Amino acid sequence: MIEPSSKLPHVGTTIFTTIGQLAREHDAINLSQGFPNFDPDPALLELVSEAFKKSHNQYAPMQGVLSLREAISEKIERLHGRYYHPESEITVTAGATQAIFTTIAAFVRQNDEVIVIEPAFDCYEPAISLFGGKIVPLPLEGNDFKMNWSAFKSAISPKTKMVIINTPHNPTGTIWSESDMLQLQEILRDTNIILLSDEVYEHIVFDGKAHESASKYPDLATRSFICCSFGKTFHATGWKVGYCAAPKSLMLEFQKVHQFNVFSVNHAMQVALAEYLKDPQHYVNLGAFYQEKRDSFLTAIKDSRFKMIPSGGTYFQLLEYSDITDEKDTAFAEHLIKEHQLASIPVSVFCTGPYDKKFLRFCFAKTDAVLEKASEILNSI
DSSP states (O other), rough: OOOOOOOTTTSSSSSHHHHHHHHHHHHEEEOSSSSSSSSHHHHHHHHHHHHHHOOOOOOOOTTOHHHHHHHHHHHHHHHHHHOOOOTTEEEEEEEHHHHHHHHHHHOOOTTTTEEEEEEOOHHHHHHHHHOOOOOEEEEEETTTTTTOOOHHHOOOOOTTEEEEEEEOOTTTTOOOOHHHHHHHHHHHSSOOEEEEHHHHHHBBOOOOOOOOOGGSSHHHHHHHEEEEHHHHTTTTTGOOOOEEOOOOHHHHHHHHHHHHHHHSSSSSHHHHHHHTTTTTTHTTTTTHHHHHHHHHEEEEEETTOOOOOOOSSEEEEEOOOTTTTOHHHHHHHHHHHHOOOOOOOOOOGGOSSSOOOOOEEEEOSOOOOHHHHHHHHHOOO
């Protein structure tokens, strides 16, 4: 038997797999992992079917189908005023996770420092470690999870190679404001730091607010990789299709890794998405669609013992349970599954350091019937 020396000795099975298995064992309603339990638009499914029938079944171009890259370029320019050349500054990826991994792989070297704002989605830190980088965790502060910009500035050192941001933010559901982005831009100005901007929930923003993409800010755009997900936007997470936009010089390095990582992405899906994106209403109304679900969910549990600040974006809602128990969030999440048949994600698993806030993350990208059943359980606790 070979005894390997692990490159990721501290990485185990993801919390999503663990919670999902526990939920199945106890027949629990699963509001843990972030995916809808309803199908994409039938019109999009029909476009996919047509693409298969038209023989789009072989390799797509390494960078992605040109018509899709053109549609992505038009979308970003329409929404944020930044033009990315379809032939040299956009790559279609196997989901946003691959875009994030490839960005880290292309730039992070041994002992480079990467500032990771926590709580952080769980794919960032293993990728940094895999390539020898040093994680510099920077926690958001308070129960409203705000950035301390003085602390951020202090975290930067001569070894800082990259900063990873995520807005709208998973798991907290917070969004960064124009003021946040301007402060980030000013701090990074006159540095060679690369910004990895995880914007997979770009179209899921609530209460009349706007998504503040890094592409909107001139100096940030010159140093940024914008990583996005069609799976999150169009209720098709299983398709694993996303995209990345960056200036030509940065994208060239990205594609050097991309071509030997996945080479290309599902051809028929790309052809269908290119056609579907011609109608902006397919994504500009997404915020209203999910805000209705958020509002219904929060109204249904308003008399429960949980505390809540309405999510500002994403399809996640944090619930704070300090009035119910002093249990650690991982223990309480397990208790909810085993005793109440309801699955969520404890927020502490998104942090590398000690975490004592009592929050669970619930996904409300579910049918009304599922959310009603979940609400009844939460009200009974």
